[in-house]
Amino acid sequence: GNSVTQMEGPxxxxxxxxxxxxxxxxxxxxxxxxxxxxxPGEGLQLLLKATKADDKGSNKGFEATYRKxxxxxxxxxxxxxxxxxxxxxxxxxxxxxxxxxxxxxxxxMVKP
Amino acid sequence: NAGVMQNPRHLVxxxxxxxxxRCSPMKGHSHVYWYRQLPEEGLKFxxxxxxxxxxxxxxxxxxxxxxxxxxxxxxxxxxxxVVRGDSAAYFCASSPxxxxxxxxxxxxxLTVV
Numbered sequence: 001g002n003s004v005t006q007m008e009g010p011x012x013x014x015x016x017x018x019x020x021x022x023x024x025x026x027x028x029x030x031x032x033x034x035x036x037x038x039x040p041g042e043g044l045q046l047l048l049k050a051t052k053a054d055d056k057g058s059n060k061g062f063e064a065t066y067r068k069x070x071x072x073x074x075x076x077x078x079x080x081x082x083x084x085x086x087x088x089x090x091x092x093x094x095x096x097x098x099x100x101x102x103x104x105x106x107x108x109m110v111k112p
Numbered sequence: 113n114a115g116v117m118q119n120p121r122h123l124v125x126x127x128x129x130x131x132x133x134r135c136s137p138m139k140g141h142s143h144v145y146w147y148r149q150l151p152e153e154g155l156k157f158x159x160x161x162x163x164x165x166x167x168x169x170x171x172x173x174x175x176x177x178x179x180x181x182x183x184x185x186x187x188x189x190x191x192x193x194v195v196r197g198d199s200a201a202y203f204c205a206s207s208p209x210x211x212x213x214x215x216x217x218x219x220x221x222l223t224v225v
Contacts, residue, residue, distance in 0.1 A: 004154075036216075043116075043203055043216040044155070089154055099145065099168065100214075102154040 002027040006090050006103035013080055013110050021075040021106045023064075023090035031092040033057075033066050033073040034100065038087045047075075047088070080110045114138070116206050116217035117186075124223045131191040131198070133220045137206030143167075144187040145214055146179060149201040161187060194224045 007022040025033065032051045036044040048057030053068035062077045073090060090103040117136040125131050137144050142163050147155040148171075160168040161181035172179070176194075181187040191198055201221045205214035 041218075043118075043218040045216070046213060049213075099157060099160055100147075100155070101157070102147075104154040 002031070002092060002101045004090050004092055004101055004103035006088075006106050008104070009087075009107040011106060011108050013108070015082055015110055015112050016079045017110075019075070019077040019080045019084075019108065021088055021090075021108070023073045023075065023103060025071050025073065025090075025092050027071075027092055027101075029094065030068075031094050033064070034091045034093065035062070035064055035073070035075050036089040036091060036102075038089065038105070040086070044089065080108070082110045082112055084108060085110045116141075116204055116215055118202075118204050118217035118220050120220060121218065122221050122223070124225060125194045126225055127195060128193050131194050131222055131224075133189040133191075133202050133204075133222070134186045135189070135204030135206075135217060136186040137204075138208075138215055141206035141208050141215075143207045143210065143214070144181050145205045145207075146187075146189050147203045147205070149203060149219070151200070155203060158189075191222075194222075196224050198222060199224045 003026045005024050034049045035047040037047045038044050048059040050057040050066035056065045064073050064075045087105045087107045089105045091100040093100045144161045146158040149155045158171040159179045176192045178190045201219045203219045205216045207214040
Protein backbone atom coordinates (compact mmCIF):
# COMPACT_ATOMS: atom_id res chain seq x y z
CA GLY A 1 0.00 0.00 0.00
CA ASN A 2 0.90 3.66 -0.06
CA SER A 3 2.92 5.20 2.74
CA VAL A 4 4.75 8.40 3.63
CA THR A 5 7.77 8.58 5.93
CA GLN A 6 9.01 11.80 7.50
CA MET A 7 11.99 12.54 9.67
CA GLU A 8 11.11 12.45 13.32
CA GLY A 9 11.09 15.64 15.30
CA PRO A 10 11.20 17.83 17.06
CA UNK A 11 13.47 19.92 14.90
CA UNK A 12 14.79 22.89 16.83
CA UNK A 13 16.40 25.76 14.96
CA UNK A 14 17.44 29.31 15.63
CA UNK A 15 15.78 32.11 13.72
CA UNK A 16 17.19 32.59 10.19
CA UNK A 17 18.61 29.05 10.07
CA UNK A 18 18.16 26.81 7.03
CA UNK A 19 15.42 24.20 7.27
CA UNK A 20 15.16 20.77 5.69
CA UNK A 21 12.47 18.27 6.61
CA UNK A 22 12.88 14.98 4.79
CA UNK A 23 9.95 13.13 3.27
CA UNK A 24 9.97 9.92 1.25
CA UNK A 25 7.05 7.97 -0.07
CA UNK A 26 6.08 4.53 -1.30
CA UNK A 27 3.36 4.42 -3.91
CA UNK A 28 2.37 2.84 -7.19
CA UNK A 29 1.92 5.11 -10.14
CA UNK A 30 2.28 8.86 -9.94
CA UNK A 31 0.67 10.45 -6.91
CA UNK A 32 0.44 14.14 -6.18
CA UNK A 33 2.56 15.25 -3.22
CA UNK A 34 1.74 17.82 -0.56
CA UNK A 35 3.05 19.59 2.50
CA UNK A 36 0.53 20.68 5.11
CA UNK A 37 1.20 22.84 8.16
CA UNK A 38 -0.65 22.66 11.49
CA UNK A 39 -0.25 25.57 13.87
CA PRO A 40 -1.02 24.96 17.57
CA GLY A 41 -4.72 24.34 18.13
CA GLU A 42 -5.56 24.71 14.47
CA GLY A 43 -6.51 22.51 11.56
CA LEU A 44 -4.28 21.70 8.62
CA GLN A 45 -3.47 24.23 5.96
CA LEU A 46 -2.09 23.34 2.58
CA LEU A 47 1.42 24.79 2.32
CA LEU A 48 2.46 23.63 -1.14
CA LYS A 49 2.01 20.83 -3.62
CA ALA A 50 3.48 19.21 -6.72
CA THR A 51 1.54 17.05 -9.13
CA LYS A 52 4.23 15.48 -11.32
CA ALA A 53 7.89 14.54 -11.34
CA ASP A 54 10.37 17.44 -11.21
CA ASP A 55 7.65 19.93 -10.29
CA LYS A 56 8.63 22.37 -7.57
CA GLY A 57 5.99 23.58 -5.16
CA SER A 58 6.62 26.83 -3.32
CA ASN A 59 4.83 29.13 -0.90
CA LYS A 60 5.81 31.59 1.86
CA GLY A 61 9.51 30.90 1.28
CA PHE A 62 9.08 27.13 1.54
CA GLU A 63 9.97 24.87 -1.38
CA ALA A 64 9.81 21.17 -2.20
CA THR A 65 10.69 19.32 -5.42
CA TYR A 66 8.99 16.11 -6.54
CA ARG A 67 11.85 13.64 -7.08
CA LYS A 68 10.58 10.48 -8.69
CA UNK A 69 13.98 8.80 -8.87
CA UNK A 70 14.45 9.05 -5.10
CA UNK A 71 10.71 9.03 -4.24
CA UNK A 72 11.24 12.12 -2.13
CA UNK A 73 9.61 15.48 -1.51
CA UNK A 74 11.85 17.24 1.02
CA UNK A 75 10.68 20.56 2.46
CA UNK A 76 13.19 23.42 2.58
CA UNK A 77 13.27 27.04 3.67
CA UNK A 78 16.30 29.28 3.52
CA UNK A 79 15.63 31.35 6.64
CA UNK A 80 13.08 30.27 9.23
CA UNK A 81 11.16 32.59 11.53
CA UNK A 82 9.69 32.05 14.97
CA UNK A 83 6.25 32.16 13.33
CA UNK A 84 7.14 29.03 11.33
CA UNK A 85 6.96 26.96 14.52
CA UNK A 86 4.34 24.32 13.79
CA UNK A 87 3.90 20.68 12.82
CA UNK A 88 4.54 19.88 9.17
CA UNK A 89 2.93 16.93 7.41
CA UNK A 90 3.95 15.38 4.13
CA UNK A 91 1.16 13.65 2.23
CA UNK A 92 0.27 12.00 -1.06
CA UNK A 93 -2.91 11.58 -3.02
CA UNK A 94 -4.03 10.16 -6.33
CA UNK A 95 -6.86 12.58 -6.84
CA UNK A 96 -5.54 16.08 -6.45
CA UNK A 97 -5.68 16.33 -2.71
CA UNK A 98 -8.76 14.97 -1.12
CA UNK A 99 -8.12 11.35 -0.04
CA UNK A 100 -4.71 11.82 1.52
CA UNK A 101 -2.11 9.51 3.01
CA UNK A 102 -0.11 11.42 5.63
CA UNK A 103 3.28 11.01 7.17
CA UNK A 104 3.62 11.11 10.93
CA UNK A 105 4.38 14.83 11.09
CA UNK A 106 7.50 16.75 12.10
CA UNK A 107 7.34 19.38 14.81
CA UNK A 108 9.47 22.45 14.09
CA MET A 109 10.45 24.79 16.90
CA VAL A 110 12.20 28.04 15.98
CA LYS A 111 13.86 30.00 18.77
CA PRO A 112 14.56 33.73 18.62
CA ASN B 113 -17.24 32.53 2.67
CA ALA B 114 -16.86 30.58 5.89
CA GLY B 115 -14.43 27.71 5.95
CA VAL B 116 -15.13 24.16 7.03
CA MET B 117 -16.88 24.35 10.39
CA GLN B 118 -16.57 21.62 12.95
CA ASN B 119 -18.33 21.46 16.28
CA PRO B 120 -17.86 21.06 19.03
CA ARG B 121 -14.18 22.01 19.18
CA HIS B 122 -13.73 20.00 22.35
CA LEU B 123 -15.85 17.08 23.53
CA VAL B 124 -15.49 15.08 26.71
CA UNK B 125 -17.29 11.77 27.05
CA UNK B 126 -17.27 9.05 29.67
CA UNK B 127 -16.52 5.52 28.60
CA UNK B 128 -19.61 3.88 27.14
CA UNK B 129 -21.27 7.13 26.02
CA UNK B 130 -21.89 8.21 22.46
CA UNK B 131 -19.95 10.96 20.69
CA UNK B 132 -21.40 12.95 17.77
CA UNK B 133 -19.05 15.13 15.77
CA ARG B 134 -20.42 17.59 13.24
CA CYS B 135 -18.89 18.99 10.09
CA SER B 136 -20.39 21.69 7.90
CA PRO B 137 -18.50 21.83 4.60
CA MET B 138 -17.63 24.99 2.77
CA LYS B 139 -20.39 26.48 0.65
CA GLY B 140 -20.66 24.65 -2.64
CA HIS B 141 -18.70 21.62 -1.43
CA SER B 142 -20.48 18.29 -1.72
CA HIS B 143 -17.56 15.99 -0.79
CA VAL B 144 -16.58 15.41 2.85
CA TYR B 145 -13.65 13.48 4.32
CA TRP B 146 -13.02 12.50 7.94
CA TYR B 147 -9.55 11.92 9.38
CA ARG B 148 -8.40 10.91 12.85
CA GLN B 149 -5.22 12.11 14.49
CA LEU B 150 -4.11 10.05 17.46
CA PRO B 151 -1.77 11.73 19.96
CA GLU B 152 1.69 12.31 18.48
CA GLU B 153 0.71 10.68 15.19
CA GLY B 154 -0.21 11.78 11.71
CA LEU B 155 -3.69 11.90 10.31
CA LYS B 156 -5.33 8.69 9.15
CA PHE B 157 -8.10 8.67 6.57
CA UNK B 158 -11.38 7.30 7.88
CA UNK B 159 -14.22 7.88 5.43
CA UNK B 160 -15.18 9.79 2.29
CA UNK B 161 -18.78 10.84 1.73
CA UNK B 162 -20.75 12.61 -0.89
CA UNK B 163 -24.26 13.87 -0.28
CA UNK B 164 -26.28 10.88 1.01
CA UNK B 165 -23.61 8.39 -0.08
CA UNK B 166 -20.59 6.75 1.49
CA UNK B 167 -17.94 6.58 -1.23
CA UNK B 168 -15.04 5.01 0.67
CA UNK B 169 -15.02 3.84 4.28
CA UNK B 170 -11.84 1.79 4.15
CA UNK B 171 -10.36 3.61 7.14
CA UNK B 172 -13.33 3.28 9.46
CA UNK B 173 -13.12 0.86 12.38
CA UNK B 174 -15.51 -2.01 11.79
CA UNK B 175 -17.49 -1.49 14.96
CA UNK B 176 -18.97 1.47 16.85
CA UNK B 177 -18.10 4.06 14.17
CA UNK B 178 -20.49 5.38 11.55
CA UNK B 179 -20.73 8.44 9.34
CA UNK B 180 -23.41 10.16 7.33
CA UNK B 181 -23.80 13.20 5.12
CA UNK B 182 -27.51 13.83 4.65
CA UNK B 183 -29.09 15.84 1.88
CA UNK B 184 -29.64 18.68 4.33
CA UNK B 185 -27.42 19.55 7.25
CA UNK B 186 -23.90 18.73 8.33
CA UNK B 187 -21.96 15.51 8.07
CA UNK B 188 -21.98 13.53 11.32
CA UNK B 189 -19.32 11.16 12.61
CA UNK B 190 -20.85 9.01 15.32
CA UNK B 191 -18.92 6.91 17.81
CA UNK B 192 -20.95 4.61 19.99
CA UNK B 193 -19.81 3.25 23.36
CA VAL B 194 -16.61 5.27 23.36
CA VAL B 195 -13.42 3.85 24.86
CA ARG B 196 -10.26 5.64 25.99
CA GLY B 197 -8.52 4.67 22.75
CA ASP B 198 -11.00 6.82 20.83
CA SER B 199 -9.45 9.94 22.37
CA ALA B 200 -8.06 11.84 19.41
CA ALA B 201 -8.51 14.86 17.20
CA TYR B 202 -11.02 14.29 14.43
CA PHE B 203 -10.65 16.45 11.35
CA CYS B 204 -13.10 17.01 8.57
CA ALA B 205 -12.20 18.26 5.11
CA SER B 206 -14.41 19.22 2.19
CA SER B 207 -13.98 19.74 -1.54
CA PRO B 208 -16.22 20.84 -4.39
CA UNK B 209 -15.33 17.89 -6.59
CA UNK B 210 -13.48 14.62 -6.71
CA UNK B 211 -10.26 15.97 -8.19
CA UNK B 212 -9.95 19.23 -6.35
CA UNK B 213 -8.15 20.39 -3.25
CA UNK B 214 -9.78 19.63 0.08
CA UNK B 215 -9.95 22.25 2.84
CA UNK B 216 -9.70 21.24 6.49
CA UNK B 217 -11.69 22.30 9.51
CA UNK B 218 -10.12 23.07 12.88
CA UNK B 219 -10.97 19.67 14.27
CA UNK B 220 -12.85 18.24 17.23
CA UNK B 221 -10.74 17.06 20.12
CA LEU B 222 -12.46 14.12 21.78
CA THR B 223 -11.38 13.10 25.26
CA VAL B 224 -12.78 9.93 26.76
CA VAL B 225 -12.54 9.77 30.56
